[in-house]
Amino acid sequence: MSINQHLNPRAWPVRIVLGVVVVALLALGAHTVWSDRSDAARAVPQSTAMESALGIRFSRVAVVGDGGLVTLFYVVLDAEKANTFQSDLKHPPVLTSEARDGSTRRVSIMRPGHGLRPGSTAYLVYENTAGALRPNELVTISYGGMTLQHVPVL
Amino acid sequence: MRLTTARRSRAIGAVAVAALAIGAGALATRQGAVAATSEGLLCEANAQQTFSLTAGKGFVSTPDGNTILTWSYGMSTRGFQLPGPTLCVESGKDVTVILHNDLPEATSIIFPGQTGVKADGNPAQPEFDTGGSLTSLVHPAAAAGGSVTYTFTAGKPGTYLYSSGTDVRKQQQMGLYGALVVRPAGHAGQVNDRADSAFNPSHEYVFLLSEVDPEVHLAVERGEPVDWAAYNARYFMINGRSMPDTLAPNHASWLPNQPYGALVHIRPYDAATNPLPAVIRYVNAGTVNYPFHPHGSDERVVNKDGRALQGTSGQDVGYLKYDIDVKPGQTVDALMDWRDVEHWDPVTNPVPTQLPVITDQLLVGPDTWFSESPYLGKKGELPSNITSLNECGEYYHVAHSHALQQATNYGAAFGGMMTVFRIDPPSGCPAN
Incomplete structure (x- = not known):
C-alpha cells in the first residue's frame, strides 16, 4: 500500500462506515452475550443447607409495585419446617443487594397465614426500602446465619 | 463491480444507517429490558378499528x-394471553373483529351492549341444531381453523365485556373473555359524554375480574367431561x-x-397540579358477585354497563362507593382520587390522638405497608430491627374482593x- 493510497480521501468514508459497522456488530454481540448472561443468571441458585434447615427452596425475587415492593417466592419442601420458617414474623429473610449498599428486611402485609403444603409455592412481600433492589441485578438472601448468594432479581 | 461516486455514497449511507439501526436496536432492547413497562391500561387500538x-x-x-x-383470545400477531386483549374504540365508528379459531371446538364472540352486530355480514343471532337446541348465541368460527368476522358500530361510551357465546359456561370458565373500552367521540379523556367524567389518561385501569376452578381446566385438558x-x-x-x-x-x-398488571399508582388530588382522577373500569367475567373493596378512599361510580349515571334531565346521579359490587357480566366505571382532606401535618396540624392500630397499619404480626408515620411523604423513626x-x-x-x-x-x-x-x-x- 502506498502513502498516496493510505491518504486517499475517497477511502475515508469507507473506513468510517466500516468502523460504524464494526461498532454496531460489537454492540449487537455484547447485547447477545449480555442477554444470554441475563437469561442464565435467572436460574436461582440452590442451597442444600438452607433447604434442609428451612424446608423451603427460594424460587424467585422480583421488584413489583412500580419499584416500591419486592416479592420473594419459595417452594415448600417440608411442611413442618416451612411453617416454622413462615411463622418467624420477627426475623424475615434479609434481601441484600450485591450491586449497592442496600437491603430490605421489611416484610409487608399479606403474608400467607395458612398451613403450607409440600410442593406449593408461598411468598413474602417486602417494601423495597430506598429502592435497594433493582431488576437484572443479584441479591443475597440471609436467614438464620445462612446465606444464598447471587439470586437474580426479576 | 464498480460503483459511481454517487451510488457509492448512497450505498455507504445505507450501510451506515443499517449499522446504526442494528446498534441502536440492540441498545434500545437492552434499555427496554431494564425499564420494564410499569402499570395501567394497555389498549389495542388502530385507526381502522379492526x-x-x-x-x-x-x-x-x-x-x-x-x-x-x-x-383465551390473543392478538393474531402475538399469540395467546389471558385475559383477551383490551380493545379500545371510539363511539359511533365501525368496528371489525376477525376471529380465528385454533381450538378443537367451535367458538365465537358476543358483544353485550352493542347493537346491530353482524357475523360474516349477517345479523348476529342465536343458532340451533336440527333438533332445536341452542348451539351458539352467535355464528361461530368452526373448530380447528375456522374464522368469522364480526362488525358493529361502537355504541355508547363506557366499558363492556366481550366473551364466548358458544358453550358459554365452559368457554368463559376456560378464559374466553376480554374488555372493550368505548371512548366518547372527541373526548378520549372522559368515561362518557359528560364533562364531569374526565379522568387523567395517564392513570387509566381495567380490572377484569374472574375466577378459575382448576378441576374444570384439568378435565378439559384431559378430554374428560366436566362435572x-x-x-x-x-x-x-x-x-x-x-x-x-x-x-x-x-x-x-x-x-x-398474563401481560396485564393491576397496580394503581397515583398522587393526591391537587386543584392546580393533579386535578383529574384516575379511572378504574371494573368488568366481571365470572359467575358470582365480586364486592371489590378499595381501602382508604371512596370511588365515584359514573357509568354502569356502558351507560352514564344521569337522570332524565341530565343531572349527575353518580355516587360515592366504598365497596364496588360488580355483578356477573356487569361493568362499572369509577373515578378515583385520593384527597388529603384534613391536611394533617406532624408540625402544623398533628393528628390529635393516639393512632389506633388499624388494618392498614398492622394486619399480620409486626408487618406493615407504612413508613412508621401516618403522614403522607413522611418517614418515622426506624424500628430497632430494620435498616430503612x-x-x-x-x-x-x-x-x-370483600368476599x-x-x-x-x-x-x-x-x-x-x-x-x-x-x-x-x-x-x-x-x-x-
Whole structure:
C-alpha cells in the first residue's frame, strides 16, 4: 500500500462506515452475550443447607409495585419446617443487594397465614426500602446465619 | 463491480444507517429490558378499528405454583394471553373483529351492549341444531381453523365485556373473555359524554375480574367431561393474575401469558397540579358477585354497563362507593382520587390522638405497608430491627374482593382478587 493510497480521501468514508459497522456488530454481540448472561443468571441458585434447615427452596425475587415492593417466592419442601420458617414474623429473610449498599428486611402485609403444603409455592412481600433492589441485578438472601448468594432479581 | 461516486455514497449511507439501526436496536432492547413497562391500561387500538383475534390455548401460572391450561383470545400477531386483549374504540365508528379459531371446538364472540352486530355480514343471532337446541348465541368460527368476522358500530361510551357465546359456561370458565373500552367521540379523556367524567389518561385501569376452578381446566385438558355439580372456584383473578402477581408490572417476564398488571399508582388530588382522577373500569367475567373493596378512599361510580349515571334531565346521579359490587357480566366505571382532606401535618396540624392500630397499619404480626408515620411523604423513626423504611413515605392501600374467600389462592389467605393502590407524596417519589 502506498502513502498516496493510505491518504486517499475517497477511502475515508469507507473506513468510517466500516468502523460504524464494526461498532454496531460489537454492540449487537455484547447485547447477545449480555442477554444470554441475563437469561442464565435467572436460574436461582440452590442451597442444600438452607433447604434442609428451612424446608423451603427460594424460587424467585422480583421488584413489583412500580419499584416500591419486592416479592420473594419459595417452594415448600417440608411442611413442618416451612411453617416454622413462615411463622418467624420477627426475623424475615434479609434481601441484600450485591450491586449497592442496600437491603430490605421489611416484610409487608399479606403474608400467607395458612398451613403450607409440600410442593406449593408461598411468598413474602417486602417494601423495597430506598429502592435497594433493582431488576437484572443479584441479591443475597440471609436467614438464620445462612446465606444464598447471587439470586437474580426479576 | 464498480460503483459511481454517487451510488457509492448512497450505498455507504445505507450501510451506515443499517449499522446504526442494528446498534441502536440492540441498545434500545437492552434499555427496554431494564425499564420494564410499569402499570395501567394497555389498549389495542388502530385507526381502522379492526382487530384480528385468535382463540387458542396456553398455560397460566398462579402464585401458589399451579399451572393451568386456559383458553383465551390473543392478538393474531402475538399469540395467546389471558385475559383477551383490551380493545379500545371510539363511539359511533365501525368496528371489525376477525376471529380465528385454533381450538378443537367451535367458538365465537358476543358483544353485550352493542347493537346491530353482524357475523360474516349477517345479523348476529342465536343458532340451533336440527333438533332445536341452542348451539351458539352467535355464528361461530368452526373448530380447528375456522374464522368469522364480526362488525358493529361502537355504541355508547363506557366499558363492556366481550366473551364466548358458544358453550358459554365452559368457554368463559376456560378464559374466553376480554374488555372493550368505548371512548366518547372527541373526548378520549372522559368515561362518557359528560364533562364531569374526565379522568387523567395517564392513570387509566381495567380490572377484569374472574375466577378459575382448576378441576374444570384439568378435565378439559384431559378430554374428560366436566362435572359441573362439583364446580368450586379456587382462584380469583384481576386481569388474569392473582395476588401478589397483580403487583407485578405489565409484561412481567415471569408471567409471559398474563401481560396485564393491576397496580394503581397515583398522587393526591391537587386543584392546580393533579386535578383529574384516575379511572378504574371494573368488568366481571365470572359467575358470582365480586364486592371489590378499595381501602382508604371512596370511588365515584359514573357509568354502569356502558351507560352514564344521569337522570332524565341530565343531572349527575353518580355516587360515592366504598365497596364496588360488580355483578356477573356487569361493568362499572369509577373515578378515583385520593384527597388529603384534613391536611394533617406532624408540625402544623398533628393528628390529635393516639393512632389506633388499624388494618392498614398492622394486619399480620409486626408487618406493615407504612413508613412508621401516618403522614403522607413522611418517614418515622426506624424500628430497632430494620435498616430503612419505604421509598418516600408513600402509602399502599389494599384493594380486594370483600368476599374474603375470593382473596385467597386455593383457600390460602391472602391472595386471589387483591392488589394495592399506591399513593405517592404530592411532589412524587424520587425513586420513580
